[in-house]
Amino acid sequence: CIADVLYQATPSSPRMSLSEVMRTTDYENVFCVPSNFRFADADTRLKAEIAGGVDTRLLYAIEDLIDETARSGKRKFDYIIIDCGPRLDMTTTNAIVALEAGNNASHIIIPIKVDGYAIAGLSQTIDTINRTARERRRLPQHWKILQTMIERNTSAYKYGCQMMKEAIPNAEYFNTKIEKSTVVPEASLAMEPLIKYDPNSKPAISYRLLAQEIEEMNA
Secondary structure (H helix, E strand, O other), rough: OHHHHHHOOOOOOOOHHHHHOOOEEOOOOOOEEEOOHOOOOHHHHHHOOOOOHHHHHHHHHHEEEEEEEEEEEHOOOOOOOOOOOOOHHHHHHHHHHHHHOOOOOOOOEEEOOOOOHHHHHHHHHHHHHHHHHHHHOOOOOOOEEEEEOOOOOOOHHHHOOOHHHHOOOOOOOOOOEEOOHHHHHHHHHOOOOHHHOOOOHHHHHHHHHHHHHHHHHHO
């Protein structure tokens, strides 16, 4: 899994490449690099390793994958999506640094449920993104906020939106918003992609619109 790419099982064992752990899926031209329980302590493991450059391991792994794909004559990747857990640690830093791989069109999507705790952590997330760029003497990465699990017509949602504007006045937002719906956990329990489980549900339609927005950003 991704743990084998980011850290070593033993001091003498080499890390694996992304191509070695990458898996095909039931969908054409869609590949994934899985994770499992071994990745749960990745932050601790990375910080404990003596070897330097632990914050660039994902960057170099992606660059190697891009080079390997080009040499083999295979179709290049249209998108490489890095999904991070809701924490600011060494794995998140690896993901931010890895945005430098391949091209200059990378973006950070910050999904947020509009509530007090999430909004309180939003500034810290943005500070981490900007600090990582400063430490590497790079321009800050472009980021954009995606509102999820929204309940559009409630006073709590409207108040939360006002809180976000006050907390991050210059933030950019996706036009698409993902509404709260029981169909999302249902699809997860069925272990199916949402757009296959219920393609006509509001969240599935919203995610397709989000994909269109992302494509327009890179056009």
